[in-house]
Structures are given as structure tokens and as C-alpha cells.
Amino acid sequence: MHALLHRLQLLPSTVLVIRGDALLTEDAVLEPDDEIEIRSVISGG
Amino acid sequence: MKCTRCGEPAEIALRAHNASFCRPCFLFWFERRTLKQIENEAMFVPGQKLLVAVSGGKDSLALWELLSRAGHDTLGFHLELGIDGYSRQSLDRCQAFAEARGLRFEVRSLATANMAVPEMASATHRPPCAACGKAKRYYFDQAALEFRCEVLVTGHNLDDEAARLLGNVLRWREEQLFRQSPVLESRHPKFVRKVKPFFLASEYEIAAYAFMRKIDYQVQECPNAAGATQLTYKRMLDDLEHESPGSKSAFVGDFLRRGRANFAEPASRSDGGTCTNCGMPAFHELCSFCSLRREVERKRTDRNPGREKN
Numbered sequence: 001m002h003a004l005l006h007r008l009q010l011l012p013s014t015v016l017v018i019r020g021d022a023l024l025t026e027d028a029v030l031e032p033d034d035e036i037e038i039r040s041v042i043s044g045g
Numbered sequence: 046m047k048c049t050r051c052g053e054p055a056e057i058a059l060r061a062h063n064a065s066f067c068r069p070c071f072l073f074w075f076e077r078r079t080l081k082q083i084e085n086e087a088m089f090v091p092g093q094k095l096l097v098a099v100s101g102g103k104d105s106l107a108l109w110e111l112l113s114r115a116g117h118d119t120l121g122f123h124l125e126l127g128i129d130g131y132s133r134q135s136l137d138r139c140q141a142f143a144e145a146r147g148l149r150f151e152v153r154s155l156a157t158a159n160m161a162v163p164e165m166a167s168a169t170h171r172p173p174c175a176a177c178g179k180a181k182r183y184y185f186d187q188a189a190l191e192f193r194c195e196v197l198v199t200g201h202n203l204d205d206e207a208a209r210l211l212g213n214v215l216r217w218r219e220e221q222l223f224r225q226s227p228v229l230e231s232r233h234p235k236f237v238r239k240v241k242p243f244f245l246a247s248e249y250e251i252a253a254y255a256f257m258r259k260i261d262y263q264v265q266e267c268p269n270a271a272g273a274t275q276l277t278y279k280r281m282l283d284d285l286e287h288e289s290p291g292s293k294s295a296f297v298g299d300f301l302r303r304g305r306a307n308f309a310e311p312a313s314r315s316d317g318g319t320c321t322n323c324g325m326p327a328f329h330e331l332c333s334f335c336s337l338r339r340e341v342e343r344k345r346t347d348r349n350p351g352r353e354k355n
Contacts (some may be wrong), residue, residue, distance in 0.1 A: 011287045013060070013249045016256060023253060025046045025065065026056045040251035042283075043102055043266060044205055044275050 127161025
């Protein structure tokens with residue numbers, strides 16, 4: 001997952017990475033068929 | 046990655062705290078830390094009636110969840126802003142949250158008051174966030190008074206406070222620096238104390254808490270937030286935090302411990318004034334919101350003179 005966030009130019013502390021009902025930590029290994037949601041945590045204006 | 050407390054597989058890693066947690070341990074740690082902050086800062090005590098300002102976003106709903114779980118006497122209050130597409134969803138999230146948990150909830154609407162945020166911004170030619178902030182402060186104060194709440198609680202988080210502090214320091218806004226605090230005491234009998242229990246909780250921690258507690262919050266950002274200066278500051282602080290974990294909490298925490306005392310309380314402009322239109326505290330004949338309301342009405346009349354006459 002670290003590589004994915006790096007490729008998307010996202011800092012780990014600015015997004016939740018969700019697989020199913022669980023959050024993923026940076027060292028999680030993603031499988032080819034995994035469906036994940038990347039949700040920004042930043043709000044405000 | 047293993048949980049720092051129990052050794053089970055971790056679901057969240059917090060570099061600023063040099064810790065990783067499984068879900069039960071994170072929920073325990075996060076709730077205990079927030080309640081400890083409330084106690085340390087003497088924000089409120091059990092039995093006091095709290096008005097929780099809820100937008101439908103993660104911060105305010107997570108805070109409402111945490112406070113109600115801890116047994117505090119809460120009343121949720123939402124101000125509907127009249128922003129197409131966004132405001133309806135925000136209100137729906139708050140209502141669903143309150144209903145599912147059996148919590149008391151009140152709503153006021155800017156659109157119903159003919160003061161929708163887009164209309165205020167258009168009439169005054171000022172950024173929508175300025176009018177929105179003014180309206181929120183006014184309605185929250187009024188609601189606390191109307192519903193006899195002793196404390197107004199908002200979901201401002203560490204990232205909000207760090208971005209605000211950076212903006213205030215960059216411009217050396219001394220009055221704002223004095224007023225930047227997790228607890229603002231009432232300065233008028235019609236105002237209540239204002240507190241921010243999440244002032245040292247990061248957006249990441251709060252979003253994770255909301256997710257783990259299965260809170261259906263408004264993920265979509267306010268359409269007016271795009272390009273806001275505060276978001277620029279947040280991005281810069283995120284880069285800094287990534288390179289040097291713990292920077293944000295040190296910035297805000299050390300300012301509160303050592304920096305804020307260097308800024309004097311501004312002399313009160315006028316004590317005891319009352320708005321001639323609404324009766325709320327005012328520095329002039331009208332409070333700042335009624336003054337804005339009058340400006341909007343005047344612009345509306347200028348644009349549609351016939352409609353006002355009919």
C-alpha cells in the first residue's frame with residue numbers, strides 16, 4: 001500500500017484506505033482483486 | 046504491524062504518537078485521551094447541558110458520538126446553510142445520526158430566513174466562508190441561549206487549529222492569537238463558554254474513529270471550500286508533519302503552553318450593548334449578523350425594486 005500511496009502522491013496521514021470493513025495500515029499488502037476506497041480526511045475552508 | 050497495547054494486528058498507525066493500534070485499543074485510547082483533555086482544560090463537567098454544533102461532517106458527528114457515549118447531556122444543533130445539493134445531504138446525515146441514537150436535535154435554516162450562504166456572498170461581494178462563519182457564530186450563540194445550554198461544543202480539530210495558528214502568525218494577528226484557545230470563556234451574560242475537545246486530535250484520528258464507530262458522515266467537502274487559504278496551510282502542515290511527525294501538536298500545544306500568554310486580551314470595545322433588531326449582544330446599534338442581514342436585504346431591494354413594492 002505504501003507504493004500505491006506514493007504513486008498517487010498521497011500522504012498516509014491525509015487519507016483513510018478502506019478494504020471491506022477495515023482500515024489498512026501502510027504496510028498492508030494489496031491483492032490484485034482487492035477493492036479499496038481511498039477517502040480524504042481533510043476538511044475545512 | 047502490531048498493536049502497541051495488546052500485540053494483535055494493528056488497523057491504524059499513528060506516527061506522531063509512535064504507536065499502532067487494533068480497533069478496540071484505538072477506540073479506547075482515542076476516547077480516553079479526549080475525555081482527559083476535557084478534564085485537563087476544565088471544559089465542562091458531567092451534568093452540564095452541552096450544545097454540540099454539528100455540520101454532518103466527521104469531526105462534529107464523531108464528537109457528538111464520543112460525548113453521548115460518555116454520558117454527557119448533549120443537544121445537537123445544525124444550521125442549514127442553503128447551499129444547493131450540499132446542505133440537504135449534511136442535514137440528512139445529522140438527522141439520521143440523531144434518530145439512530147435517540148439523541149435530541151434542533152435545526153435552523155438560513156434558506157428559510159432568506160439568508161442562504163450563496164445569496165449572502167453574492168449580495169456582499171465577499172467570500173462565502175466569511176458570511177457562513179458569521180452566521181454560524183450568531184446562530185450557535187442564539188441556540189445556546191434559547192435551549193438553555195451551558196457550553197457550546199465544536200468539532201475543531203488539531204489540523205484546523207494548526208492552520209489557523211499558522212495564518213495568525215504569518216500576519217501577526219495579535220487579537221486572534223490571544224483568542225486562539227480550546228476554551229473561550231463567556232464575555233457576556235447572553236454568551237456561553239465555547240470549547241473544542243478535539244483541539245489536539247488530528248483529522249486522520251477523527252476520521253478513523255468515525256469510520257470505526259460506523260458513523261455515516263458527509264464525506265463530500267463544502268463546494269465553497271475549494272481554494273480556501275486554510276486548505277493551503279493544511280497542505281503545507283501535512284508536508285511538515287510527514288517529514289517530522291508530531292510537528293502539528295507541538296506547534297499548537299507549545300503555543301498554548303508558552304506563546305499565547307504573550308498576547309494581551311484586547312480591550313473590550315463596548316460592554317453590555319444590545320442589538321436593536323434581535324436583542325443579542327452588539328458592539329454597535331446592530332450586531333454583526335443583523336448588520337449583514339440588513340445589507341443583504343438592501344441589495345435584494347436594489348436588484349428587485351418592484352418585488353419589494355408589491
